[in-house]
Every structure is written in structure tokens, then in C-alpha cells.
Amino acid sequence: MSRVLMLIAIAFGNALRGIRRASTTSLLAVLTIAVVLVLVGSAALLVENMSGLLDEFGAELQVTAYLEPGLPAEAQRELAERVGSAPGVEAVLLVDEAAALARFERIAGGAELLAGLEENPLPASIEVRLRADARTAESLAVLTDSLEGLPGIAELAQGQEWIEGYARAVALARGIATGIGIVLGLAALLIVANTIRLAVYARRDELDILALVGASRTFVRVPFLLEGTIQGLLGGLVALLVVWGAYELLLPQVRFGLELVLGRAELHFFTTVESVRLVLAGAGLGLLGSMTALVGAGSET
Amino acid sequence: MSRVLMLIAIAFGNALRGIRRASTTSLLAVLTIAVVLVLVGSAALLVENMSGLLDEFGAELQVTAYLEPGLPAEAQRELAERVGSAPGVEAVLLVDEAAALARFERIAGGAELLAGLEENPLPASIEVRLRADARTAESLAVLTDSLEGLPGIAELAQGQEWIEGYARAVALARGIATGIGIVLGLAALLIVANTIRLAVYARRDELDILALVGASRTFVRVPFLLEGTIQGLLGGLVALLVVWGAYELLLPQVRFGLELVLGRAELHFFTTVESVRLVLAGAGLGLLGSMTALVGAGSET
Amino acid sequence: MRLYHVSKSYMAGQYALHDVSLEVRRGEFVFLTGPSGAGKTTLMELIFAAEQPSEGQILVLGRNVARIGAGAIPALRRRVGVVFQDFKLLQDRTVEENVRLALDVIGTPRREARARVFQMLKSVGLQHRRFHHPLSLSGGEQQRVALARALVNEPEILLADEPTGNLDPELTIEIMDLIVSASTRGTTVIVATHDHGLIDRYGKRVLRLENGRVVEDHPAASSSIGASA
């Protein structure tokens, strides 16, 4: 039992010594993992904030229910409440005839158009904002079905095309993000595996000599695996710091640019959980990388 | 003289032998460079096609010049021709009063709004499409100045906000692309330099022994630099093939997705010049990488 | 230790060892000699399972090395100490750590290991060098570190390939005495050497190889009988 503990202690000692001594190879491996994870991290941050913006954008999509003319204000409010409790609805806004007129007059040329009319021709309406998960063609169909039956509603301006376009844009963005994720992930794994493999290759003597003095495969390999994991962890930490630094540095400019173009810019950094995940991804890459490196080295030993 | 030629021949021989013999390290280096360039290449392709789409989108931006009421058709046409020759103008479209009415009636609810009116209240207009290079706030100002002086034009709906928004979007996209380019380029250089450095490190004996038999720095270094360049070239070629393969494979889906969302999808692969540039970028990375690798190795020799 | 009709050929038609049969008893001391390229190192590599024989069977410590599985090799090697012709020291570890390797692989507690390593280094005269790295040692010093590593875990078999090739005559005697004393404590010893003075001095059994064949098997002056190792 104490032999086993001793062997574990020796393995850890060897791993740490490996990192300290083979400083050139270790440093290069850590640096490469860090660079790779900076790419992965930036891409993740970009995609996440993009999808955040997409969400906000989607919040503007709405269904407008035009009400029958002459409906009393009381009935309009009741109707609005009922609509508010329909499936997929996030919020409703009641726009009565006067408000609709005021709005129309604010549109360029609108006032002139209506100048000749004695009576307000604009109907009251209820604007329905959809929940994020309900911004799909299917949910919309369910909603409109349930609204169409309500008395007092004259017509639904569904924005069907808009919603479908939006849903497709979201799907496309998600597809692109997934594609980038897969490509970057594979690239990261390949690069890290290659790097650790080269680092192990530079120390192939060590593998040989350990085998010659009767070290078991486990004794030889575990320190290298630990070393790779620790390198990955360090690389992940460095990457997190770099991405965070870049984020803090670039935030003002990017926010300014986005506000100009989109009118708003709710940007945010990784949450703690996401940050930890990035660092752990580094450790995982390091472990996987050193595993593949040793698979190759096995044939030579 | 023949000594020098001999030395050059030997350097080339050594470089090629280096690649053949140190097959493990070479293969890993080529692979890593290829992976890095696949990332760079994909990003470049994405950015290029994106900016193509942005261009097409920009083609829709236009300035509308409302004409004074009662202008005879003949005068309207003449005016349209004069506007067409103004600076920055790509094309003009004359929309007379009848066409404007027809358009308005097609908008939901438009027909009802106008139902009570006896006379068509809508003015004729000239829609001006801008050349790609004139879609900036400055060019627009020049254009509007020259248009405002023309007799017969009542008002300019400049689309100033739109144009500015578009110009900012283009600038933002270009900024993001540049940012991605810089980050990816630096990452590529770092990763490739690290990889080649590790590959050189794995063969540090060779550097030492060559120095011991009286090889000059040049004799030792040139083969390594050539080797790095050739590895980079090979990596670039592999990357080009992979990106091309992925492009051909994914083209149908992506085109379908884009057509759904944007209504059109003019996608294209790299031109020959751009392809060559990608491969040369690989060679350059390889050369730079091995140069930095040897700078580090120099201290040990 | 027994070899039955062992041959080793690295290239078709060329034998590094050819039909070698021999027996070495437990605790026996054997000098292996012969010209350069005769097959001395190859013979040791076969015993050590660093190479597989092309033909024949090899029995070492009760195991048939010719058919040993990769998983069983480490256990065998821990019972065999080896001094390689090119030392095979780890350049990025100190002398102490290099010697301790042989104890680390069997999980010896750190404190005990350090004490034993110190004693071992003392007996090869290098205790003052224990925190240095092999690269900063002279040829003869490296050779002694290699021997220390081979002996520190009191192996049942010691294979020493030219263990005094880089040592001066006085040190050679010291080191050989160390090896002989290990053998009197029961370790089976095979020493490859070109030094005829050494062979004459100790009067042990001498195996002479030439072109991969045993051409001479001269018994020890005072033969000690034991079981086959």
C-alpha cells in the first residue's frame, strides 16, 4: 500500500520536475496551448455575444392584432389582458386609436396624408411581444390560432415572414457557430497533440532509459500525462487572462461601434462557470494531447 | 566558386534529408502548419464572402429626390437624366405619381387610408442608387449638394441615417475582419514558430555536432531554414486542399441557408492569385518560424 | 541463466550471434571478451530482453526471455542491473536522481532510497558529485554513475558492458573489486571487457566470442558451484 502511494508521489514529482527541467519544451507547449485557447475563447466569446445581440434583436419582433373599430376602452384593456396570457407571449402593448394616430403623424409625410380626413381612420391594436423560445414559425402558428378566435380582434398582422426570417437567421448563426466550434476544436486538438508529441519526442531518451531500468509502462506514462494536463491547465489560465485582457482593452471601442450600428450593445464576459470550463478545456486538451503523443511513442519503446 | 555551389548543393541536400529522415518531427510540423492555415484560410474565405454580401446589400441603399408636383413627364425624364450623371451615382429610377400610388396601395392598409381622397397626394420621385465607393457620408453630402441646386426637385430624402449606418456596418465588419486577421496571424506565427522550435529542439544534437566539426553558422542554419520553408509550403498546400474540399462539400448547404435568409448567395472560392498567396503564406510562416527557432537555439550552440 | 542455441541476426544472412549455448550459475562471475563487433553487447541485450533472439531459447531467472510478453519485461529488468557501453544517463536529472531511478521504479520510500543512493555513490567515490548533472561529469565519472545505478537495488544479475573502459588503472581495480564483492554476495555477474590485464588478475571464468560464436569458455581458477541463475 505504501509502495503504491510512493509510486504516486514519484509520478507527481516526475511530472513537476519534467515541467521545471524540460523548461524549453514545456514553455513552448504551454504557449501553444494558450494561443490555441485564446482563439477558441475569443470565438466562443464572439459567438456568445452575437447570439445575445440576436436575442435582443428578436425581442423586437412582434405580432400586431388590429382591433375592431368602436370597441370601448374597457373591452380593449380586457382583451389585451387575455392576449397577454396566451402561449408564448412575453408582453403586450395596447395602442389605442389616439396613440396610433399620434404615431402615424410622426412618420414623415404622415400628417399631410391625413390632413384631409375628418375622422381618425387608424384602428387600435395590441402589440404582442414573443418569448425567446417562441420565436419560431410553429409557436407563432399556435399563437395566431388562439388569437384569431378571440372576439374583438379584426385582423392579425402576423409578421410571419419576419419571424421565419429571424428563425432562419438564428439557425444559420447557430450553424456557423457550431461549424467554427468544430473546426476550431479539431484544430486545437490537432495542434496541441502535435505540440505535446514533439515535446515528448524531444525527450524520447527519457522514455527509453526509464524502460531500460525496469519502469513499468504506467510509471513511464503517468508523469507525461500529468505533465500534459498541467501544461494544458496553465495554457488555459494564460488564455483566459489574455482573452480577458483583450476584452477589457477593446470593450470601449467595440461597444461604441456596436451602439452606432445596432443602437445598443449589451456585451458581457464569460461567467465564472464558463471561465472554469475554458481552463478545464485546456487541461483536457493537454491530457488528450499527451495521450495521443504516447500512443505514437509506444511503438518506438 | 565551385566550393560555394557545392555548399549550396549540400545545404539543399541536408534540408531534404532533414525532412525525409526526421520524418516524425517534419510530419508534425507540416500538419500543424496545415491546421493553422486551414483556420486562416477559412477565416479569409468567410470574410471575403461576407464583404461580398455586404456589397450587394449596399447596392440597395438609395437617395430619393421628390419632385415638385405638376412637373410634366418630359421634364421629369430630363431631370432624371441629369441626376444620373451626378457624381457617385450608379443608376436612377424615375417613379412618377401613378407608380407611387400603385406602390402605396400595395402596402397593407395603404389603399384604405387613401380611399377617402379624390386626388393622388403622392409626389413623383427619382430614386438614386449609389456606386459602391460612394456609399459614405462624405460622398453623399457632395451628391446632395449638387442635387439640391437642380430646379424641379422639391425635397431630398437622403437616407442619410441609412447610409451612415451602412458605412459604419462596413467599417465594423472590416474592423472585426482585421482584428480576426491580426489575432489569427499572430496565433499562426506563434504556433508555427513554437512547433518548428520544438522540431529543432528535438534535433539539437545535430546543431551541436555540426558546430563541433567546424560547420559555419550559415552551413548549420540554412538547411534548417530551407526545411522550415519547405514544411510551410507543404503545410500551405495541404491547407489549400482541405479548405477547398470543405468549401466544395459545404457549398450547397451554406448557399441554401444564405438564400433563405438573405434571398441571394453569390459565393466564390479563392482566385488563383489568392490560393498562391495562401501557400506562400505557409512558406513564409515556415521560414519565419525556423528563423525564430534558430535564434533561440543559437544561445545553446 | 541458460542459453540454448541462440542466434541473433539483424540483417538476413549476417549473424551478430550464432548458435550460442551456455549456462551461467547463480552467483557466478563471467568475463565476456572478444574483438570489436563480436557480439558481446548483443548477448547482453538478449539476456536483458532489449532485443529478441532470432532463434533459440533464453532462460533468465526462471523466465523464458525469448517469449516474454511486453508486460513482464519491467519486472524482469528490475532484478537485473545493467551498465551500458554508452552509460544511458538522463541528462536533465542529477547524479543522485539518476541512481535513484532504479529504486523509484520499485517504489522505495524516498528516505530509504536517498540513504542507499548516498552509500552507493560513496562506494564509487562520487558522493560529492551527487547534485551535479551527468553532462558536467568526466567520462569516467559518468561510467561510475552508471555502475552505481546498476548496483543500487542489489540486483540478482549484473550485466556490465565495458564498465572500466574510461577509468584509470587504480580506479579500475577499485570498481572491479566492488563488482566482485557484489558477486560474492550472490549476484550473478557478466562483465564484457577488452582488458586482458583485468581478466588475468581476477582468474574468473572467461567466455570468448568471435564473429558471434563462443570460441573459448575458460573456467574460473577457483570454481564456485551454484544453481543456474
Next chain:
Amino acid sequence: MRLYHVSKSYMAGQYALHDVSLEVRRGEFVFLTGPSGAGKTTLMELIFAAEQPSEGQILVLGRNVARIGAGAIPALRRRVGVVFQDFKLLQDRTVEENVRLALDVIGTPRREARARVFQMLKSVGLQHRRFHHPLSLSGGEQQRVALARALVNEPEILLADEPTGNLDPELTIEIMDLIVSASTRGTTVIVATHDHGLIDRYGKRVLRLENGRVVEDHPAASSSIGASA
């Protein structure tokens, strides 16, 4: 070749060489001997500009090696052949390519180089091994390849560190004869060795080092006078 009060210290207070002054004439043959760690290899490394002396001046082939610029070292080394104690062969090149290295660095045309390498390998008895890699050679064979590389470009100085440590007595004589014949053709030779039989046999000048100091400088039996190398 002249050394003036040369000292080399790797660690403060400890001298690998201490106040060594000596002169070796052009074409002279010197045996360097002394116990393990005496400083023999260190002395050669200083002459070869692989290490810088801590104190003193070293004149080799008309150059002060103690103050030589990094750019001038390759030119010096091309005129000096060295056999290292650990051979320093490139594992990923064949025997022929290893030996040819010494000719490649001076830009010898390939055809001429191959012919000279073949002759050289023949004289150390390894022409049949020229397309093999060092790892597949025995210790003694590798040692001879290292010597072949050191001699192939007919250097003005040959530094051989234990060049026969892995050779059997017959081969040792053959190889030493080869070195001696290079010296009679004008090459200045320094051979470090522990083999007293060898020293006695050739009756050349003997320098004995102990703890970094020259404790004996025994002139050759038949002294040949020449200019300082």
C-alpha cells in the same frame, strides 16, 4: 600549440585545470594520461574552443583561442580533428555521411569526398558498414567511425579522447598505428588514454595530469623537433 598559465574552473573554487603551461610542437605526438576527472577532456575542449579558459592564454595554429570570436571558431575547427569520448555521431545519418561531414563543411565536391571517405573507412576496417546507421554499430565500430571523421580531412591537429577505449588489443594497435602514421605525415597528435601498455609500447611524450595540474612531462624516447603547432 602553446598554453600559458591556463586554468579552467566550472564552479567557484574548484579547478578542472589549474595553471597549466605547456608547448606542443608541430607534428609532435603526445599521450595525455591521469586519473578519472584529472582534466584531460577539459584540456582538449579548451584547445578546441569548445570551452573558454577561466585564466591564461592558449595559442593554437597561430590563433589565441582564449580570445577567439565566435565567427572564427568554425575555421579553426576545420583544421582540427577530434575524437570525442562519447563519439558524437549523428544517429540519423549513415556512417558514410557522418564521416563526410568533415568534408562537407569545407565544400569538398561530392565525388572526391566519397572517394576519400571510402579510403578512410577502409583504413579503420569499416568500409562494408558505410551505409549503416551508428545505432546499429557496436561500441568499437562507432569509435572507429568517430576517428575516421576526425582524420578524413587530414587535420593539422588531432585530439583523440580515449580513442581505443572500446577496442580489443589487436584493433587498438591497428588504430594507434593509423594515428601515428598521421603524425609522421605532420599532424600534431594528442591522445588521452588510460592504457599504460599503449604508452609504453610507443615511447612517445607523456603528459600526466592530476587534479588539473601537469604532474609529469616525460619526453619521447626519440625526440623529433619541429615548430610549435
